[in-house]
Amino acid sequence: MMYIIIIAAIVIFWLLVLDRPVLYVHFKGGQLVKVKGHLPVTLKHNLTEIGHHSPFNGYLKAYQRREGIRLKFSPSVPKSIQQRIRNVFPFNGLKKSGIEKKKKH
Template sequence: MMYVIIIAAVVIFWLLVLDRPVLYVHFKKGQLVKAKGHLPVTLKHNLTEIGHHSPFDGYLKAYQRREGIRLKFSPSVPKSIQQRIRNVFPFSGLKKSGTNQKSKR
């Protein structure tokens, strides 16, 4: 009986603590250094344009929630840049990686 409780605790801990963003983008001096997840071409273009005009360091993480997508920025990203990224981010068009995106007919 004790092993069932331990396994359940480990599973709950894993689900709550593990950081699993749908999209992760890392910036260095305004350049996109690393991107994990589905990064639409238009978003990539807009992010490089924002980084070109005002260079910054940091990261952007997008999490899929029930209410929609939530963006999280590193503290080093200025608030004005965060707002510019939020303005161009496609909240409705971001696909979750690993899912089948075929249309139903």
């Protein structure tokens, strides 16, 4: 019985505490250094353009919430750059994985 409680505690800890963004993009000098998750081609192009015009260092994380997608930036990303990224980010078009599931009608 005790092992079930321990396993349940570990599962709850894993679900609540671990950082699991849908999309992670790391920038260095305005260049995209590391990408984890599905990055749409148009967003990649827009992020490259933003970084080319005003180089910066930091990261962007996108989390899937019930209300929609929430963006989180590192503190080193300037507020003006954050707003430019929010303006071009496809909040409705971001897929959770590389394969889009079709809904049955």
